[in-house]
Amino acid sequence: MSSLFPTYARWDLTLTEGKGAWVKDTNGKEYLDFISGIAVCSLGHQFEPVKNAVAAQLDKLWHVSNLFGIEQQEQAAALLTEHSFAEAVFFCNSGAEANEAAIKLARKHTGKGTIVTFHQSFHGRTFAAMAATGQEKVRTGFGEMLPSFEYLPYNHLDALDELEGDHYAAIMLEVIQGEGGVVPGSDEFLKKAGETCKRLGCLLIVDEVQTGIGRTGKLFAHEGKVTPDIVTSAKGLGNGFPVGAMLGSGELIPSFQPGSHGSTFGGNPLAMAAVQAVLKTILQPGFLETVKEKGAHFIRELKKETEELPSVLEIRGQGMMIGLEYDGPAAGVIAELRENGLLVLPAGENVIRLLPPINCTYEECRMAVSILKTVLEAHSKARI
Template identity: 75%
Template sequence: MSSLFPTYARWDLTIEEAEGAWVKDANGKEYLDFVSGIAVCSLGHRFGPVQKALSEQLEKVWHVSNLFGNQLQEEAASLLTKNSFADAVFFCNSGAEANEAAIKLAKKHTGKGTVVTFKQSFHGRTFAAMGATGQEKVRSGFGEMLPSFEYLPYNDEEALMELQGDHYAAIMLEVVQGEGGVIPGTAAFLKRVGEACKRLGCLLIVDEVQTGIGRTGTLFAHEGLLSPDIATSAKGLGNGFPVGAMLGTKELISSFQAGSHGSTFGGNYLAMAAVKAVLETVLGDGFLEKVRHMGEYLRRVLEKELDGHPMLEEIRGRGMMIGIVWKEPAGERIKEMRDNGLLVLPAGEHVIRLLPPINCTEEECRKAASIIKKVLGTRSKTMV
């Protein structure tokens, strides 16, 4: 009997070695990893500059608490603010914590109580983040949620236009819904979100936990589409080292003064070493351009390999965040891909989600597409 709470539906697979886009299980079998720790190891496993930065920091200092100055925090925050809409950063340990901070800041700054989120969204599993999540299965069994959230259909412009009142603190959304099915927001819908925030006098929170740090081909997915007041980041920000961040504009700084929020481990030296190495890589000359190219390449290869498949509904997403929408439950297909040496994820019952390292190669993209074609093609022949 395990000594762990059974909170995860674990695969019958234990990873013992990992490097780049490849992992090896306890039996020595290799897999092409298009899960990336659920969009976490975005630069691949054991990425050299991050590993070097962590190794060097291990020889200096790990943790002293936020009672002390921390130059690494300043340097990491500066990289974020100089390359985004934001003027200030709060560091924590996860995406859920970053979203908790965002909700707290929005309510404190506006003095209002209600946050609008969207059906099929996912914002985390702490109580406020769970309440913000627009999926009943995530909230089920935990009693009454915080009376703070209203849920609208995603990509529904009319529903946004119907919002009325002066009690809204914020509208909170993902530019591409990840766990909800890899659903990109349309340009028209995202424009309406910005207009609704102005009309209601509320803030805009963009959850970039899964989409941020290059995943969609720009540092943040909202670039050129939305002008947030607050954005959250985690996952790829530390490339495997636990870290989260909340970014905000200068107008909000006065609402988060000493004693208003905090995190014992947030912004510790090891996390900041990882963040700095990640950002220096992602913001390097030509890096994001290559990510955009690779996202387009992977999409083209998949479309070519699956062209005309009777069970394919669509291939959607942005950059290196792709969903293959299947006309039947995809769980068995995902398992077959794993048996054939490719790790991918579900995103709802009918979506096969691909989250490869954003710096993977064309050869690795072709390899993944060939396995996907092999598995899905075999299935199609039995149906015709």
């Protein structure tokens, strides 16, 4: 009997080692890992620059508390602000913590209470992040939620037009809803969200926990679409080392002064070593363009090889964040893909989610397409 709370519906599979886009289980079987720790190991397992940076920091300093200046924090924050809209960064340990910080900052800065989020969104499982999440199943059983959240249909411009009043602190959205089915926000919707924030005198929070740090072929997926006031980041930011970050515009700095927020472990030197190694890698000239091109190629190949299968309804996404919508429950297909050596995720009941390392090879993408085609064809024939 396990001594763990059974909070996860675990698969009957235990992984013991990994390298690049590949992992191995307790029986020595190898799998092509297109889950990447749910978009966390975006540069693959045991990525040498991150491994070496953390190893070097282990011999220097692990933790000192944010009472002290932490040079590695300043360096990591400078990389983020130099390459984004932001002028300040708060470091924490996870995406949920980053979203908690964003919610606090928005309410404190505006002096208002209500935050608008969207149906099928996912922002985390802490109390504020859970309340922000537009999925009833995530909130069920926990009693009264943190008040003053409103939920609108995603990608609906008219719903934004209907917002009225001076009580809104922020609109909070994902550029691509990950847990909600890999659903990209349209350019029109994202633009309208930004315009609505200006009209209401509130802030725009963009949750880039899953979409950020190169996943879509850009440092952040909102670039060129809308300018946020706050962005949250985690997952790929540390390539497996626990870290989160909230980035904000300069006008918000006076609202987060000493005593307003904190994190015991946030921004510790080990995490910051990992962050710097990740950012220095993906910010190399041409790297993100390659991710974008490879992702487009992957989607084209998936569409070409599955276009004649009636069970495949749609393939969508950006960069290396891809969803394949199936015409029934996807759990059985995902289990068979696992048996055939390809690890993928669900996103809702009917969507197969692909989150490969953003630096995986074209050959590894081709292998994934081949396995997907074989399994989906077999499922289609079995249903005739």
